[in-house]
Amino acid sequence: MKNEDEPKDKRVKAADAQKLTMAEVAKYVGVSAMTVSRAFRQDASVSEETRKRIMEAVDALGYVLDLSAGSLSSRRSGFIAALVPSINNSNFSDTARGITDALENTGLQLLLGYTDYSAEKEERLIEAMLRRRPEGIILTGGSHTDRARRMLDKAGIPVVETWEIPEEPINHVVGFSNSEAMSLLVRALANQGYRRFGYIGGTTARDTRGSQRRSGFLKTVEELGLGPGRVISFGVPPITMEQGGQAVVSLLERWPDTEVVLCVSDLSAFGAIMECKRRGMNVPGDIAIAGFGDYEISSICHPSITTINVDCYGIGRQAAVRLLDAVHGGGSTGDEITLTGYRVVLRESTNRGGA
Amino acid sequence: MKNEDEPKDKRVKAADAQKLTMAEVAKYVGVSAMTVSRAFRQDASVSEETRKRIMEAVDALGYVLDLSAGSLSSRRSGFIAALVPSINNSNFSDTARGITDALENTGLQLLLGYTDYSAEKEERLIEAMLRRRPEGIILTGGSHTDRARRMLDKAGIPVVETWEIPEEPINHVVGFSNSEAMSLLVRALANQGYRRFGYIGGTTARDTRGSQRRSGFLKTVEELGLGPGRVISFGVPPITMEQGGQAVVSLLERWPDTEVVLCVSDLSAFGAIMECKRRGMNVPGDIAIAGFGDYEISSICHPSITTINVDCYGIGRQAAVRLLDAVHGGGSTGDEITLTGYRVVLRESTNRGGA
DNA sequence: TTCCAAATTGTTATCGATACCATTCTGTCC
DNA sequence: GGACAGAATGGTATCGATAACAATTTGGAA
Numbered sequence: 089m090k091n092e093d094e095p096k097d098k099r100v101k102a103a104d105a106q107k108l109t110m111a112e113v114a115k116y117v118g119v120s121a122m123t124v125s126r127a128f129r130q131d132a133s134v135s136e137e138t139r140k141r142i143m144e145a146v147d148a149l150g151y152v153l154d155l156s157a158g159s160l161s162s163r164r165s166g167f168i169a170a171l172v173p174s175i176n177n178s179n180f181s182d183t184a185r186g187i188t189d190a191l192e193n194t195g196l197q198l199l200l201g202y203t204d205y206s207a208e209k210e211e212r213l214i215e216a217m218l219r220r221r222p223e224g225i226i227l228t229g230g231s232h233t234d235r236a237r238r239m240l241d242k243a244g245i246p247v248v249e250t251w252e253i254p255e256e257p258i259n260h261v262v263g264f265s266n267s268e269a270m271s272l273l274v275r276a277l278a279n280q281g282y283r284r285f286g287y288i289g290g291t292t293a294r295d296t297r298g299s300q301r302r303s304g305f306l307k308t309v310e311e312l313g314l315g316p317g318r319v320i321s322f323g324v325p326p327i328t329m330e331q332g333g334q335a336v337v338s339l340l341e342r343w344p345d346t347e348v349v350l351c352v353s354d355l356s357a358f359g360a361i362m363e364c365k366r367r368g369m370n371v372p373g374d375i376a377i378a379g380f381g382d383y384e385i386s387s388i389c390h391p392s393i394t395t396i397n398v399d400c401y402g403i404g405r406q407a408a409v410r411l412l413d414a415v416h417g418g419g420s421t422g423d424e425i426t427l428t429g430y431r432v433v434l435r436e437s438t439n440r441g442g443a
Numbered sequence: 444m445k446n447e448d449e450p451k452d453k454r455v456k457a458a459d460a461q462k463l464t465m466a467e468v469a470k471y472v473g474v475s476a477m478t479v480s481r482a483f484r485q486d487a488s489v490s491e492e493t494r495k496r497i498m499e500a501v502d503a504l505g506y507v508l509d510l511s512a513g514s515l516s517s518r519r520s521g522f523i524a525a526l527v528p529s530i531n532n533s534n535f536s537d538t539a540r541g542i543t544d545a546l547e548n549t550g551l552q553l554l555l556g557y558t559d560y561s562a563e564k565e566e567r568l569i570e571a572m573l574r575r576r577p578e579g580i581i582l583t584g585g586s587h588t589d590r591a592r593r594m595l596d597k598a599g600i601p602v603v604e605t606w607e608i609p610e611e612p613i614n615h616v617v618g619f620s621n622s623e624a625m626s627l628l629v630r631a632l633a634n635q636g637y638r639r640f641g642y643i644g645g646t647t648a649r650d651t652r653g654s655q656r657r658s659g660f661l662k663t664v665e666e667l668g669l670g671p672g673r674v675i676s677f678g679v680p681p682i683t684m685e686q687g688g689q690a691v692v693s694l695l696e697r698w699p700d701t702e703v704v705l706c707v708s709d710l711s712a713f714g715a716i717m718e719c720k721r722r723g724m725n726v727p728g729d730i731a732i733a734g735f736g737d738y739e740i741s742s743i744c745h746p747s748i749t750t751i752n753v754d755c756y757g758i759g760r761q762a763a764v765r766l767l768d769a770v771h772g773g774g775s776t777g778d779e780i781t782l783t784g785y786r787v788v789l790r791e792s793t794n795r796g797g798a
Numbered sequence: 799t800t801c802c803a804a805a806t807t808g809t810t811a812t813c814g815a816t817a818c819c820a821t822t823c824t825g826t827c828c
Numbered sequence: 829g830g831a832c833a834g835a836a837t838g839g840t841a842t843c844g845a846t847a848a849c850a851a852t853t854t855g856g857a858a
Binding site for chain 2: 153157159184185218220243328329366
């Protein structure tokens with residue numbers, strides 16, 4: 089049995105307060121709603137004194153601007169949408185952070201979605217996002233369903249594709265060639281004297297960047313006259329640390345004399361290295377292993393991991409900057425491809441003749 | 444010189460199409476706008492035949508529902524806000540994933556923000572979020588500015604605090620006691636025979652969960668009669684892998700006979716272990732090290748890391764479920780504290796007499 | 799056949815801010 | 829003193845959907 093004089097649910101009172109509208113603030117101050125509206129925008133012409141009185145009233149009453157109402161009449165939602173494959177992957181969350189940071193103080197809100205590496209889920213997300221009328225949208229990769237492309241086209245908003253160079257860009261692109269980046273790594277290691285190259289990646293083409301890295305690997309090994317590359321496909325992308333460990337076992341069973349193994353990402357490379365150590369093998373003494381992405385872990389772990397450093401944060405930041413240009417400046421410069429940097433980072437895990 | 448019959452900028456045409464409104468779809472089909480509106484909701488009463496015709500028209504015209512207009516009249520924004528300290532931390536991105544998954548097919552959109560472990564940034568984000576009139580909000584931790592509390596109170600929406608048990612909960616809570624969890628780990632290791640305990644954490648109280656872990660550590664070491672704990676504070680939270688490595692060096696310089704080091708998170712523990720190995724020390728032979736959070740890395744790395752497993756995904760999922768209950772069901776059950784599980788995971792890094 | 803309940807569709811007002819244009823006020827210059 | 833530019837403020841229509849209620853149709857039951 090509840091006590092009778094127990095206080096009533098606090099939210100009842102609160103719910104009333106919630107109804108507070110701009111007109112009521114205006115009445116309280118003794119101005120028109122329009123003036124209150126102007127007081128909230130820094131560029132509008134309101135006398136300093138009036139603005140001060142309004143803001144005091146806003147504080148006193150606890151009024152909070154309602155953007156959904158505003159965006160309807162101003163026809164500007166104040167949203168930017170961004171889709172990434174996964175938020176659990178630190179490369180992509182760095183990109184998301186870059187976007188968020190670039191959006192700070194622009195008055196734009198980020199609507200973030202993750203596609204789980206699926207073009208179908210991407211399509212559904214794009215539709216869900218467009219229902220909020222974003223002023224621009226940032227996508228990962230260039231592989232989209234036909235319907236997704238049609239929706240984006242119809243939406244008439246700037247689109248930025250990131251993390252790779254699509255064959256048929258929709259609009260703007262901020263990224264790099266995953267194939268060439270992997271190629272660069274192969275050449276760097278070949279320069280060190282490695283000859284028998286293995287590769288570990290996922291089983292399907294879901295992860296288009298992963299596929300591009302593999303094809304860059306295969307092409308370059310071929311070009312260097314180092315025979316066909318030894319490829320192990322293991323697990324649905326994105327492959328985990330654990331799967332990296334399992335894959336390297338398969339690879340070494342099949343081609344025991346492999347000298348160096350390149351992995352689709354640092355995570356699988358790390359798993360591979362740890363599995364080798366667990367089995368008593370020496371990295372890089374018995375086998376050299378390299379990754380891709382330069383995750384934090386790769387510079388810290390022992391042995392530290394040779395990899396390709398990608399400017400994940402910069403991809404996000406530049407994508408957002410491009411988008412802002414297009415949204416505000418009217419995109420006068422037209423569609424463009426912005427190449428972002430990458431570089432080979434040689435570390436202990438591929439030290440030739442290393443400990 | 445551009446070719447004259449080059450197609451004009453596609454976006455011009457697209458921008459026109461964008462203006463498409465529900466009324467135009469209605470006219471095209473020969474029904475009222477209201478009927479089109481009903482066709483978009485699955486519970487509304489529209490004949491199957493009419494809905495089919497409408498949806499065909501929607502497809503043909505490429506109409507996309509405008510939720511911002513709808514939310515104004517229905518007074519339901521369709522948003523849920525969630526604030527996490529960082530999206531680069533896989534623990535919190537797991538929580539974000541749990542929230543997103545629980546929201547799937549509810550028609551609710553997640554507005555995600557990251558506070559960077561700052562109560563001031565949290566306050567600004569809460570205000571920004573409230574301007575979108577979310578139907579509920581999920582926060583991390585129980586430490587908020589006064590103004591933030593006031594705004595939340597006024598907003599009159601359900602609030603769920605996660606990841607810890609606040610002393611003064613606002614509303615609902617989904618979390619666990621970080622202090623008790625750390626205490627459990629200390630006891631488990633004391634049971635194994637360890638006596639001289641060290642601790643590595645950040646320098647400030649910004650990370651309240653980190654502070655709670657430290658106090659749980661200190662209290663328990665004291666209770667067990669194992670003298671004052673040896674604490675190294677290093678770096679602004681969240682401390683990185685690298686800082687974990689630096690901290691363990693400090694700790695061992697100051698107290699060389701330390702037997703086991705507990706770290707505020709697996710990331711710093713990993714950094715500490717790698718630094719020890721780099722310096723030729725054996726883990727756990729020379730020094731045992733444990734973390735907190737059970738990140739993927741901890742089960743994979745060598746030696747694998749003893750830690751506290753936390754149900755990060757479940758925290759997000761349950762927080763969202765609680766919130767949905769409160770939003771839809773009217774929160775009839777009142778405010779509640781939902782405790783989520785955690786458990787000690789003993790691994791190689793604290794093997795007594797280990798290799 | 800008559801009548802009523804349920805299913806289906808239509809009409810109108812409205813959500814809360816902002817765009818657009820009109821109006822008032824202030825100060826300055828000739 | 830008059831005129832006028834520019835700043836400050838107000839009034840009204842409007843953004844595009846949905847709530848609320850009204851009207852119409854349909855299918856049986858009486």
